[in-house]
Amino acid sequence: MAGRRCLLGMLLLLAALGTARAAPLDSTLHLVTGNDFAPFTGEELPQGGLLTEMVRRAFGEVGLHYEIRFMPWRRGYDGVLAGKFLGTFPYVRTRDREMEMLFSDPLLEARQLVYLSTHSSMAFRGPEDFRGRTVCAPVGHALPPELAELAASGALTRESPADLPACVRMVASGRVDAFVIDEFTGQSAIAKAMAGDGIRIAPLPYARAGQHLVLSRATPEAAAILAAFNAGLKKLKDGGAMEEILRRHLSAAP
Template identity: 85%
Template sequence: MAGRRCLLAMLLLLAALGPVQATPLDSAPFDSALDLVTGNDFAPFTGEDLPEGGLLTEIVRRAFGEVGLRYEVRFMPWRRGYDGVLAGKFLGTFPYVRTPDREMEMLFSDPLLEVRQLVYLSTHSGMVFRTPEDFRGRTVCAPVGYALPAELAELAAAGALSRESPADLPACVRMVASGRVDAFVIDEFTGRSAVAKAMAGDEIRLAPLPYARAGQHLILSRSLPEAAAILAAFNVGLRKLKDGGSFEEILRRHLSAAP
């Protein structure tokens, strides 16, 4: 417990220092048994089969490293990882977009990356997309552990659209490609990679208008006493990573290898 209090104090000091050169925390008298957790099938951002575990896995590790913190990253189903963070089995998880429900349970880092959310439509569906209201009466796919955009979540809660929730994103791609559902909404990089991997380019079309822009975040449970201090230190490391030029190099390397 004394070690945890020491770490908390050092993290708060680091957060207060902001971009000033901070003392590495490698020697902090605290040995966390908690790992970070993320999921698969989210290329180019996260995945056991991707270089460095994916673009955002490398960014999270490198940002923590900038402030002298080291955490292992484990891969498992998204819902299991999220629930494990809530239960205190894992330190945090990523990448997640903000939703009202998640903000009740989790604290969010600064954005790891901002991305465009696009609408991927079945060529077997006559659906067009201009506004979220175009989803009314349609069926949308979002895997277990994935959040619908807020407007679509409200439509689903009101029974104005149907949601299919298979175990993973590849299943959503297959369902849209077959015409079983009308659409799925996801960031442009993950969507492009998933459609290419499924070789479903002839069955899936892209809506001309993007749905929205969204930030991807590292999240920690609000019930973790040092969560705010750890995220403050992480944000310092993320700023250092971006200001030093390493961030752009990581982006170029991962995105150049993506489909």
């Protein structure tokens, strides 16, 4: 117990100083992320994707080093809650997630766009336009809060296939009306599925959303680790490395 208290104090001090000299208590645990989320994460992407490189380098800025594993999104998230993994990324804030997880500062903020089927008459001016429609969000992906409420009340139907490419195909074929995701991932997913002819983008963006690293609230040192991570993330941004990472990965995206 004394060792844990000492470690927590050390992590908080290191976060304040912006540097680290020792690994945290859970250095034997790994971070976890998922596939089919280009250009942000994916085993097949350079450096594991834009946000994978960003997370690894932000921790490295404060001397902390973790292995990053790839697995299905739901399994990774549940593994963090169960204490099998230290943290996972990237996740947007939702009310349910905030009850279970602590969130880092935003890794990146991006526009969420509404991708509509060319076979559907649906137009998008606001969340109420989803009423009576069918929306696709893969297992482990959250709907925007307004759409989650509509789905919970039965006012819209949610389809949840195993991955994002399946959502793209379902929308392109007209099986569902739409999916909502950030502009970079949407563009990459459509290009990969070669489904551009079956999908149109609503002129009005849905919202802007931040992508975060999350750690379980049940992890005693989670707040201290996130404080250290945020310090490393700030060093990346202030030193100009963040711009280089973004430019390199986004220029290679479809």
